[in-house]
Amino acid sequence: MVGAIPDAGNAVPRQDRGPDPATDAFITHRNLLFTVAYEMLGSAADAEDVLQETWLRWADVDLETVRDQRAYLVRIATRQSLSRLRTLGRRKESYVGSWLPEPLLTTPDVAEDVELAESVSMAMLLVLETLAPTERAVFVLRDVFDVGYDEIAEAVSKSPAAVRQIAHRARVHVAARRPRGVVTPAETRGALEAFRRAVETGDVQGLLDILAPDVVLVGDGGGVRQALLRPVAGAGKVARLLASRKVRIAAMSLEPAHVNGYPALTLRLDGQIDTVVAVRIDEGLITGLYAVRNPEKLSHMRGATALRR
Numbered sequence: 001m002v003g004a005i006p007d008a009g010n011a012v013p014r015q016d017r018g019p020d021p022a023t024d025a026f027i028t029h030r031n032l033l034f035t036v037a038y039e040m041l042g043s044a045a046d047a048e049d050v051l052q053e054t055w056l057r058w059a060d061v062d063l064e065t066v067r068d069q070r071a072y073l074v075r076i077a078t079r080q081s082l083s084r085l086r087t088l089g090r091r092k093e094s095y096v097g098s099w100l101p102e103p104l105l106t107t108p109d110v111a112e113d114v115e116l117a118e119s120v121s122m123a124m125l126l127v128l129e130t131l132a133p134t135e136r137a138v139f140v141l142r143d144v145f146d147v148g149y150d151e152i153a154e155a156v157s158k159s160p161a162a163v164r165q166i167a168h169r170a171r172v173h174v175a176a177r178r179p180r181g182v183v184t185p186a187e188t189r190g191a192l193e194a195f196r197r198a199v200e201t202g203d204v205q206g207l208l209d210i211l212a213p214d215v216v217l218v219g220d221g222g223g224v225r226q227a228l229l230r231p232v233a234g235a236g237k238v239a240r241l242l243a244s245r246k247v248r249i250a251a252m253s254l255e256p257a258h259v260n261g262y263p264a265l266t267l268r269l270d271g272q273i274d275t276v277v278a279v280r281i282d283e284g285l286i287t288g289l290y291a292v293r294n295p296e297k298l299s300h301m302r303g304a305t306a307l308r309r
Contacts, residue, residue, distance in 0.1 A: 005030075005048075005055045025069045026058055031308040032070070032145075033077045035120070038307070039140045040081040042101035042125045044300045046088060053080045071151045078137055078155040085133045096223030098231060100290050101125040102297040103259045103276040107304045110261045111185050116309050117261030118182070119144045122290045123280035125260070127177045131170055138163055139170035145309055183281045189256070189263045191281055196254055196265060199242050207239035212285035217241070222294030225274075238289065257301075266301070273301050 006023050007030050033054055037047035054077045066072045092099050101122060111117050118124055119140075128136050134156050141147040141155065142163075149167070153160045191210055198206030217238045221227025232238055253268040259278055267275040276298065280288030292298065 005051050021063055022059060022061070025063075026055060026073065029070055029073050031306045033073055034305075035116075035307045035309065036074060036077050036140065036145065037081045038104070039119060039125070039128065039144060040078070040136055041084060041088060042129065043088060044102045044104055044305070045296075046084050047081075050077055050080045050084055068151075071147070074141070074145070074147060075151065075155040078141065082133055082137055082156070085136075089133075096221070097227055097229045098218045098220055100218060100220035100292050100297075101129075101260075103264070103278060103292050103301060104305045104307075105301045105303065106258055106261050107306050108258065110307050111258065113309065114182065115144070116307060117185075120260045120307060121262050121280075122260050122264075122278035123179055123288055126288075126290075127174055130177060131173060134158070135166055135170040135173070138166045139174060142167045143171065143174075179280055179287075180282045183262075185263055187284065188279065188281055191284070191286055192256065192263055192265055192279060195279070195286060199245075200254060202243045204239045204243045207242060208235055210286055211235040211238055212282065212287040215285075215287055215289065217289040217291070219291045220294050220297070222296060224295060225293040227291065227293045258304075259301075261307075273298050276301060 006027055030051070034047050034051055037050040038044055041047055041050070054073065057076050057080075058073060061072070063069075103122065104120070106120070110120070128139070131139060137156055138152055141152045142149070147155075149160045149163050152158075152167075153163045156163065158166070194206065194210045197203070198210065213235050214233065215235050215238050217228065217232045219227035232241060252274060255266050255268060257264050257266045257276070259266075259276060262278070264279070265277040266273050267277070274293065276292045278290045278292075279286050280290075
């Protein structure tokens, strides 16, 4: 049973392999487990590793002792994610420049689930980065996936009472930092279209009209591609910087895409994705611009990733 991670695409048909409840259960919850791991890690590559580790452990479980397969699988994935968070934290300490979550090209149904789309948005993932590992796990499991406190307690090795306190603390922390209102995909598309037109024409005033006064531009090249080493803050500075790059951007194709549940932009050079630009919008204005250029973080932009709650 141990081997490559099974999914709906590579699983052997039942009539050819015989009954395999463990494989069937894993396939059923695979997208959910990936989503849990991705929201905890902000890295699709690490989330895939967590899936592999979860499968290896699940393959050795006696299913007769499992009361709730979904809860059991989520518990394994959560523990593996918490362990990997420590490794990821060490990598971030030596990362060149700003670190941004790995963008995902998402399927249209993700945008239809407003709560799921918000939870995987670039803006929310950056808010989750400000939580301690256990706080992040508790918040994700409780507020995004509605996992019971008793089940979360088992996953994070805390008492249910402690988990309730952690959940409350994390909720207050996130509420103070998340976007101030629900932004619809239509609003995001409108802001991005205005932003795209202004960038392509080098229109400083057009940029100032769509950028919030306290907008922050963050670039992630990972030391592999040229990018801002430090965030740039303030509408004037960001507008002048983007307008000054009109010539370079004009040589690229700036196209819309659906990234992490929301409309975004991709810059293509010679047909290949060079940069993914996601935004945070508050009260109709762009307050955050997140440009991911590190090629190691763009592999999940080749095909849509299915996310589930």
